[in-house]
Amino acid sequence: MIPSVIIGEIEVLSCSNSWRNFHFVKITAENGLIGWSEFDEFFGMPHVSSVIESLAPRIIGQNAVHHQAIRQDLLNVTRPGAGGVVGQAIGSIENALIDLYAKSLDVPAYVVLGGKIRDRIRVYWSHFVSHRARVGHFEKDIIDVGGVRENVKDALEGGYTALKTNVFNYDDDGKTKSWAPGFGRPFDPSRNAEKNLRKGLHQHLELLRETSGDDMDIMLDLNFNSRPEGYLSILRELEDLDLFWVELDVLDAKALSMIRSQSKHPIASCETLIGLHQFLPFFDHQSIDVAIVDTLWNGVWQSMHIAAAADAFDVNVACHNFYGHLSTMMNAHFCAAVPNLRIMEIDVDRVSWDRDIFTHLPDITDGYMTVPDRPGWGTEPIEAELKKFPPIPDAGLARAAPRQSFL
Known part of the structure; x- marks a missing residue:
């Protein structure tokens, strides 16, 4: 019935x-x-x-x-x-x-998605360095090389086997400096990856490798921060490094296919696409090694269709997951149900009250998350706790004030 x-x-x-x-x-x-x-x-x-x-x-x-x-x-x-x-x-x-x-x-939700294929999901520590560089929000801050080394130490002690970082350089005093012109930091519409930027990024990745050891899988996320010419120059700079994947966003499938053909590292992309029709050109042109799907944006049911299409092209999928614990649970059910999973993204750095606003937290041990078996997604927001932390007015990239004059 x-x-x-x-x-x-x-x-x-x-x-x-x-x-x-x-x-x-x-x-x-x-x-x-x-x-x-x-x-x-x-x-x-x-x-x-x-x-x-x-x-x-x-x-x-x-x-x-x-x-x-x-x-x-x-x-x-x-x-x-x-x-x-x-x-x-x-x-x-x-x-x-x-x-x-x-x-x-x-x-559990994975039942209505077709049943689970796995009980545990390998996860990677996302926004490594990036979140702690937002000084004043998390338990630990990063302002220099010492903070980066401490971040790696925490990952190793936590049993994590993979991490993903963004573009960072260091000044003469060892202070960290991020580079994200694709998001207006700095305001630079040309998004050119100059030589000093590329060499500084190489130094950052070498520091992570030196501190973490040979067994840690390291990913690099370049986001929308350059154009194909710039991405290629970065990839050539990093050819000697051992990277799990390089993640970047190019909305032209043929251009991304060209980049992939010249990269010595696997290419992951597509986290900002919505709907199977937007993913298909990237499968058809063999543009990616890993298709990143945002299940919150697409809906988990639609994301299952995207994963099935990726599987038909022999492409693995991963999820775009840098939100709250409910998002992590939702993505866990998606990851449990798809056959062609590569790895799952999570944010380990959390604000202090994050654990208080959900009924259940993700169960993560030694770099793997156990798939929840409770009904539905397996956790719920606690409304009384939400009210203790009123939303920030005008939060968001589009509502932020310009960092500098455009003239």
Whole structure:
């Protein structure tokens, strides 16, 4: 018998994460069951919550079991603006519906995704150095080489076997300096990777290797911070290093294919794409070794389709996961259910109250996360705790004040 999980109410909740906000969708069924999902408004996508609230009336009274039909209806009425904040809003709604559906069956979410293939998932420590370089937000700060070495020590002691860093240089006093022109830090639309930048990055990666030893897998994330010519110059500079992958964002599949053909390191990309149709050119042109899928943006159900397409092209997938603990649980179910998984991203550095606002935390030991077996995603935000940490007004890349005059 098909469960009757009639949707009664949809809410958007948020709280501070010190330097950005966490955002959640709460869908309450008429029978009292609650489905949750997490979404994001910081990473260049403002006002997703406004779209969710605009779409919410269309799904009141619908049966959450039929989440694909609900998704298609929402796509039909937003088709001229598909993707972007609209795509993320629809994905976040469907993610909450999947949680609600699984809870109605009293099973973990991976069951409704097709069942789990693995009990444990290898994870990597993401934003290594980058988060602690945001001085004043986390337990430990990084301002120089000594802080970087301490970060590596913590990773080794924590049993982690893989880490991912961004672009850092050091000044004459050993102070760290990041480089992210793709996000306006500094404001430099040319995004040229000059020789001193490339050599400084080589020094940073050598420091990580020297401190961590030969067994640590090291990844580099270049984001949108250059153009193909610049990426190629960086890759040539780093040819002698042992890197797990180099992650970069190029929205032209042919250009990325050209970069991959000249790289001695595996190439990972696609974390900002929404919908299978955006991924297909990158599979067709053999542009990537690993397809990174943002399951919050796409919705976990759509992400399963993307992973299946990647599998048809013999490409592995990984998830884009640098949000809260609910996001990590959601991604864990995705990672448990797909056959072609490479590794899972997590942020180890957390603000002090992060553990207090969720009912359950990820179970990570020696660099592996155990797949949760509780109903649904396996954790929920605690609403009373969220209220203790009001959201930061105007948080997000798009709402930040310009760092300098454009003239």
